[in-house]
Amino acid sequence: MILELAVIYTTRLDACRDFYRGIGLDLVSERHGSGPEHYAATLADGGVLELYPATARPETGYLRLGLTAPPSGAGFLPPGRHTLTDPDGRTVVLTVGEARPGRVPPEPHTGGRPRPAGAPSRASDGGPVPPEGRTGVTYAEIAEHYGMSARYLSENPRWGRHPGWPAATGKRGRTIEFDPEAIARFFGEHHTREATGLEPSRHYTVVEIAEASGLQPDSIRSDISRGRWPAPDGMDGDRKLWRGETVATHLAGRRIYRNKPK
CATH class of the missing domain: 3.90.105 (Molybdopterin biosynthesis moea protein, domain 2)
Structure with a gap:
């Protein structure tokens, strides 16, 4: 089981936004239909933390959050465990990791052939690129391209379990593959916002x-x-x-x- 979504309702939306941005969360302004403007950040495991104004819903009471950040992703806080308090009085325990000079993180394993040197990492239409010699992409390759975990992608009703998710086109060993153009269309229809009314050359x-x-x-x-x-x-x-x-x-x-x- 994974934590998909956590929502905080606050009467100090701007102050909370600044606090959570200050400890490293990349909060982006959003609005769904006629709903209120709010802020959302996608975490490393694919979960989402949202800040909503407490209007129709009451303000979220006491809450204790535990977050972990890399050395470069927690503002100016040094490595170690820090107990903080957000503008509404909630406790936020932030653990900042230790930097390890000289250690190179391993490449994520996707089960396909490696991409050749100099090959583009993204498709021209914004979708994932298959490895050399393949025409389809796996959950792992799609997840890496869009910045989430493969498990979250495959099991989430917004993504892999969405009714509009493309059908598999084949298999790579025990791993199923999908048409990258169909995946790009799905993300374009359901999970992207286009800039309308912009003239290309202006x-x-x-x-x-x-x-x-x-x-x-x-x-x-x-x-x-x-x-x-x-x-x-x-x-x-x-x-x-x-x-x-x-x-x-x-x-x-x-x-x-x-x-x-x-």
């Missing part, structure tokens, strides 16, 4: 991109500061500018939860 500011995509300007600026946004295509004085084509390509691979299972 340059846009952060505010203009936010208005077209539905994202918040602060979320885009946060991605820029964390290196999760493409480099600007130009400058207008001290304002950074991006071409519409650059933004659309980037957002095509960005995972946004538009629909949630009831």
